[in-house]
Amino acid sequence: xxxxxxxxxxxxxxxxxxxxxxxxxxxxxxxxxxxxxxxxxxxxxxxxxxxxxxxxxxxxxxxxxxxxxxxxxxxxxxxxxxxxxxxxxxxxxxxxxxxxxxxxxxxxxxxxx
Numbered sequence: 001x002x003x004x005x006x007x008x009x010x011x012x013x014x015x016x017x018x019x020x021x022x023x024x025x026x027x028x029x030x031x032x033x034x035x036x037x038x039x040x041x042x043x044x045x046x047x048x049x050x051x052x053x054x055x056x057x058x059x060x061x062x063x064x065x066x067x068x069x070x071x072x073x074x075x076x077x078x079x080x081x082x083x084x085x086x087x088x089x090x091x092x093x094x095x096x097x098x099x100x101x102x103x104x105x106x107x108x109x110x111x112x113x
Contacts, residue, residue, distance in 0.1 A: 007073065019076065021062040024085065026109060028055050032102035040098045041088045059084070079085040 032039040038052035063081035070078055087101070095101070 010069055010073060014066060014073065014075075017062055017066045017069065021059065021066060021078075021081065022109065024055070024058055024062065025080070028052075028104065029082075029102045029106050031100050033106055035099055037098045038044075039088075040091075040101055041093050042095075042098050043091070051098070 028039050037043065038048040039055070041049070042053075061079065063078060065082075066078045068103065087105075096104075
């Protein structure tokens, strides 16, 4: 019974961490959609990277904890963070700007979006 209780508590914690990650990502996306660049690292310069570094670090820390919990629960990996990381970096010449990219992510992630 103790093992089942631990697993149940871990599952609740995992769900809470995933909700926290999603809320943090949505908040960052809203800021980016409003015009503050940096989240997607399209124009890598030191000051922009330094400004967004705490947000990226928080998301990474949460994703690491989520992946650890998912591994212990024998669940598939948390793909949202990997998708976000894959969307970062130098864009192709035809890519939309960061605000439009953030808006597309918001439409995908927000309820009713």
